[in-house]
Amino acid sequence: MKGWVKKTHCFNGLTLLAVALLAGCAFSGGGRSIDDPTSSLVFGYMDMEEAPTSMDYVKLQQVAPRSEAGYWDMGTDDGIMYNQYVPPGSFKVAHFGGSSFLMGEHRYSFPTYGRNATAVTIEVPGIYFIGAYAYQEVDTGFFEADKFSIEPTENPSEKELLNTLLTMDWVEGTQWESRIKNRLAELQ
Template sequence: MLSLGACNPSPRIEDPTSPDHSFVFGHIDLEELPTEIDYVILRGWEGGEVTEFIRLRLDGGTFYAEYVPRGTYFVSQLGSSHGFMRTTMGTYALPPEASPIWVVVDRPGIYYMGSWRYHPGEANVFSPSEFSLEPVSRPAPGELLQALLPHAEGTAWETRLRSALATPPPPALRANPTSGGPAARSHGAP
């Protein structure tokens, strides 16, 4: 199983290491989250199976990574790498069938995965981290790209993000293939 970005504590966006890599980003409003988190996990999906994972950076609710290869992905976890005695209360898992955030990276580009709001479910001792992610209209992709520019300063991604600001990409989401609904192909901004 491939793991990309297994340790990326810095918010700094690095220069592309491959011409095939894409930049993915989105936002989760964490205001109602009961614990602090500092990363989002993106999992690959191929042939009905979960594949590699990519650890996305998280800055004020905005998640992003600049090294995502082609493939189908879903947000599978929100979590924290802080704390000596961390428990599962700091990890919020989304199995494939529960994740609303899916994207197909079918060519190199910039992919906006939408803006979402964390909504707590009814917690109990058997499922302490039950929750849902609901789509919201703000922050818009242009706002997020503008906020990410300082992290990309001096890199090839800075130029690409500035270009994307002229015409911010629409959400590059696809229907959850495990739910039986129609799957819409989406394309990232070049």
């Protein structure tokens, strides 16, 4: 699945500051309680080694049921993307982005219509692994927009990522502590 890259700034101190504040931040769940049993944890991983920037934010598009807002922020931490408040419905990663001092701010977008590899339909609350991927540049013509693709990788595994998620501050003392442990037990 190919997407396209948009460079939005060469350098903008305010933007970098804002991104820094967002990076790895905790986020609310659109008014949903973290212990809402109807919520699902959706998570995945993006290796940005070959990308111009790191991955500082990820937007999860709510495809169905259609809603006015339409997008959910995912938390990011060293390549992991996650949201633990996701209600039943159909979702896919719409775009992600980040910035670096030299390369500026970049946004990596998938087509709005059609499936991509991260597409997931949630009918039953649970823990949904949308995969681990590596960012790759795609050769384009001189006058064409920059493009990228994401290629599936076997590492890190779902189990490794769940073990990392288990150490995050937002997990302790919530329903997710047991739900993640239960999922890890299933993966043994």
